[in-house]
Amino acid sequence: MASIQTTPGGMPVLILKDGAKETKGREAQKNNLTAAKLIAEIVKTSLGPRGMDKMLVDNLGDVTITNDGATILKEIDVQHPAAKMMVEVAKSVDNEVGDGTTSSVVFAGALLERAEELLSKDVHPSVIVDGYNAAAEHALKLLEKIAVQVEVSDKDMLLKIARTSMDSKLVSDDSPLLGAIVVDATKQVAEKADRGLKVDLDDIKVEKKAGGSMHDTKLIKGIVLDKEIVHAGMPKRIENAKIAIINSALEIEKTEMSAEIRISDPQQMQMFLEEENRMLRSMVDKIKGSGANVVLCQKGIDDIAQHYLAKAGVLAVRRVKESDMTKMSRATGARIVNNLDDLTAKDLGAANLVEERKVETDKWVFVEGCKNPKSVTILVRGGSQRVVDEADRSLHDALMVMKDVLEKPAIVAGGGAPEAYVANELRQWASSQEGRAQLAVQKFADALDAIPLNLAENAGMDPIDTMTELRAKQSKGAKWTGVDARNTVVADMYKQNVLEPLAVKQQIIKSATEVASMILRIDDVIASGKSRMPAGPPGGMGGMGGMGGMGME
Numbered sequence: 001m002a003s004i005q006t007t008p009g010g011m012p013v014l015i016l017k018d019g020a021k022e023t024k025g026r027e028a029q030k031n032n033l034t035a036a037k038l039i040a041e042i043v044k045t046s047l048g049p050r051g052m053d054k055m056l057v058d059n060l061g062d063v064t065i066t067n068d069g070a071t072i073l074k075e076i077d078v079q080h081p082a083a084k085m086m087v088e089v090a091k092s093v094d095n096e097v098g099d100g101t102t103s104s105v106v107f108a109g110a111l112l113e114r115a116e117e118l119l120s121k122d123v124h125p126s127v128i129v130d131g132y133n134a135a136a137e138h139a140l141k142l143l144e145k146i147a148v149q150v151e152v153s154d155k156d157m158l159l160k161i162a163r164t165s166m167d168s169k170l171v172s173d174d175s176p177l178l179g180a181i182v183v184d185a186t187k188q189v190a191e192k193a194d195r196g197l198k199v200d201l202d203d204i205k206v207e208k209k210a211g212g213s214m215h216d217t218k219l220i221k222g223i224v225l226d227k228e229i230v231h232a233g234m235p236k237r238i239e240n241a242k243i244a245i246i247n248s249a250l251e252i253e254k255t256e257m258s259a260e261i262r263i264s265d266p267q268q269m270q271m272f273l274e275e276e277n278r279m280l281r282s283m284v285d286k287i288k289g290s291g292a293n294v295v296l297c298q299k300g301i302d303d304i305a306q307h308y309l310a311k312a313g314v315l316a317v318r319r320v321k322e323s324d325m326t327k328m329s330r331a332t333g334a335r336i337v338n339n340l341d342d343l344t345a346k347d348l349g350a351a352n353l354v355e356e357r358k359v360e361t362d363k364w365v366f367v368e369g370c371k372n373p374k375s376v377t378i379l380v381r382g383g384s385q386r387v388v389d390e391a392d393r394s395l396h397d398a399l400m401v402m403k404d405v406l407e408k409p410a411i412v413a414g415g416g417a418p419e420a421y422v423a424n425e426l427r428q429w430a431s432s433q434e435g436r437a438q439l440a441v442q443k444f445a446d447a448l449d450a451i452p453l454n455l456a457e458n459a460g461m462d463p464i465d466t467m468t469e470l471r472a473k474q475s476k477g478a479k480w481t482g483v484d485a486r487n488t489v490v491a492d493m494y495k496q497n498v499l500e501p502l503a504v505k506q507q508i509i510k511s512a513t514e515v516a517s518m519i520l521r522i523d524d525v526i527a528s529g530k531s532r533m534p535a536g537p538p539g540g541m542g543g544m545g546g547m548g549g550m551g552m553e
């Protein structure tokens with residue numbers, strides 16, 4: 001369909017290329033809302049501790065089993081533009097705060113569903129968007145008001161928060177152990193900043209290996225390298241290690257150009273080799289001279305240099321990743337040395353023990369027992385690859401949550417309590433709003449109820465009874481009343497130790513409102529005629545043909 005418009009003078013102007021498709025107004029809006037709500041529909045059964053897991057199969061047949069909203073959406077191949085926007089919300093929440101991805105998509109879906117009700121009553125989208133934004137702003141303030149400040153030194157409290165984020169995961173049975181590891185790891189790497197603490201999660205290395213059991217998962221005060229010691233003659237274990245971290249190659253540099261050396265006499269050959277030998281030896285002498293007994297090198301180590309290092313009783317690892325070099329430096333206190341000539345005793349780092357150990361079929365080098373390391377490793381073990389993968393994802397959420405609270409030490413209870421509280425308050429506040437915006441605020445409040453409602457539904461509780469009881473208790477001022485999905489009762493979630501960072505709850509509201517507004521504002525979808533994607537199955541969500549399936553024609 002080429003779109004032809006005419007100028008006042010009657011000249012035809014071709015605006016869209018041949019083959020481009022355009023849907024306008026109601027039709028475009030309906031398609032977008034349908035696609036976006038579908039995404040929310042997919043993830044909502046996985047919300048909360050009683051949520052179901054998803055088995056995702058990619059086109060190579062690889063299987064991922066997860067309950068993590070961001071992961072589910074990352075793995076499914078979404079093509080409708082509005083559906084993609086919903087996937088983006090999960091991503092942005094994941095990046096900002098790390099937890100609450102499912103909630104943000106479920107809430108955004110609910111906002112759109114409620115908006116549809118208003119649209120059908122001819123409320124203009126911009127009125128809805130304004131009402132939603134006003135409601136969101138007020139909701140953020142309400143959350144701030146009820147949030148409880150925590151002491152970052154209160155380990156017990158931190159553990160409860162870490163455990164809550166893992167409560168809704170496959171690994172929840174192991175949350176006492178994993179939670180404690182998360183708390184210790186983040187506290188270890190946290191650094192003082194202008195206001196409070198600053199945590200850089202790059203300082204926490206997560207190494208995983210299928211095998212053993214989850215109980216073997218541990219925090220290592222140092223760094224684990226998935227590399228072997230470079231030479232069989234070197235010691236496999238060094239106590240009181242003095243570690244040199246070297247950025248340059250322990251090899252004779254090859255010239256850039258291809259050079260040719262003509263040797264006419266065996267004597268010359270001998271001299272040539274001896275010179276090479278001498279240079280490598282002097283490199284090793286410099287290392288020995290600094291007092292180092294462990295060398296970690298980002299580049300290669302020549303065979304002859306390896307031999308001399310082994311003879312000197314030095315343990316060496318080569319081709320260490322750049323990211324590991326930085327972590328190693330932060331863990332051991334060593335300075336990364338670019339030029340061997342600069343290496344002195346002052347540049348060396350320290351660790352109680354450096355040892356090569358067998359982890360299943362691999363040999364890994366453990367650098368551990370560092371004094372006050374600013375970088376640590378979590379070694380994740382578990383029955384199978386799928387289990388360690390999901391543990392890794394759950395640890396990510398929990399680590400992010402810890403970072404959130406350490407940097408902004410304020411929490412709220414979970415289990416849908418804060419959502420129910422804010423919904424209740426917003427319903428009363430709505431009357432202060434003018435005209436039709438009031439309706440939008442009411443709908444925003446109703447949409448918030450989707451969180452406790454889905455928690456209850458996923459736990460097999462009666463949705464109507466639960467919501468009635470929840471609202472009744474909330475309106476009596478019991479602000480932490482929520483859905484205890486484990487015991488399938490309505491309860492005080494603060495007392496149940498289900499605690500979450502304020503930052504997560506606020507981000508869910510911000511991101512979901514943002515995407516819902518964005519989708520509601522679209523009244524025109526123009527798809528270029530050229531299809532970049534192969535056409536999807538008829539009626540499916542594949543390619544632009546998929547938009548036809550969503551009722552585009």
Ligand code: ADP
Pocket residue numbers: 046047048049051067068069070099100101102103104164165167168413414415416451455483484485486498500
């Ligand atoms: P998200 O990706 O949004 O974090 P989750 O599946 O992790 O989704 O579920 C989080 C929700 O589950 C939050 O609202 C949280 O308060 C709630 N929750 C966690 N533990 C419990 C519990 N024991 N009882 C009830 N709700 C819980």
Ligand code: MG
Pocket residue numbers: 099100101165168397
């Ligand atoms: Mg979660």
